[in-house]
Amino acid sequence: MLRVVLLISLALFAGVAQAQLPEVSSTLPQGSAERGRLVFAPCRTCHYPEAYVGHNNGPNLSGIFGMVAGKQKGFRYYSETFAQAEFVWTPQLMYAWLESPMEMFPDTTMMSLGVPDPQDRADLIAYLLQATAVQVEQ
Numbered sequence: 001m002l003r004v005v006l007l008i009s010l011a012l013f014a015g016v017a018q019a020q021l022p023e024v025s026s027t028l029p030q031g032s033a034e035r036g037r038l039v040f041a042p043c044r045t046c047h048y049p050e051a052y053v054g055h056n057n058g059p060n061l062s063g064i065f066g067m068v069a070g071k072q073k074g075f076r077y078y079s080e081t082f083a084q085a086e087f088v089w090t091p092q093l094m095y096a097w098l099e100s101p102m103e104m105f106p107d108t109t110m111m112s113l114g115v116p117d118p119q120d121r122a123d124l125i126a127y128l129l130q131a132t133a134v135q136v137e138q
């Protein structure tokens with residue numbers, strides 16, 4: 001019985017976490033990775049895009065596109081929402097989220113106001129697509 005109740009509450013929670021995801025547009029404004037490197041500067045105090053540096057106050061971002069949110073091994077400071085999340089990071093979703101990170105996920109442990117300007121945000125995503133790409137050894 002207890003197990004059933006637990007499962008039901010887990011399912012409800014997952015439902016809430018999914019329901020908070022906004023409708024995302026399939027197209028992004030054209031971005032410049034070069035400009036995006038500068039937009040990423042404040043993010044770098046908490047995140048490294050390079051795999052070899054590991055986690056900081058925020059999780060490492062190497063290979064983040066295509067990963068399920070909140071599942072990086074060894075990172076201990078995920079919010080409940082991220083730890084339970086089942087969605088996969090796409091450029092479109094990250095673009096939508098970073099407009100106001102705390103608005104979309106109010107319990108997030110990421111203390112950032114995000115990047116409200118649409119062009120700056122598109123530049124940031126263009127940079128992240130390059131900088132977080134996993135390097136394959138030849």
Ligand code: HEC
Pocket residue numbers: 040042043044045046047057058059061064068069070071072077078079080082083094098107108109110111112114115124
């Ligand atoms: C003060 C530290 C801090 C700053 C600044 C910060 N982040 Fe974060 N970031 C975090 C933490 C902590 C999490 C985990 C959030 C959660 O679990 O709610 C996170 C999560 C993320 C994730 C999801 C990672 C995953 O494993 O799903 C991405 C992507 C991300 N941040 C990108 C950015 C970008 C881009 C910026 C700059 C606009 C930024 N962050 C600024 C601390 C920070």
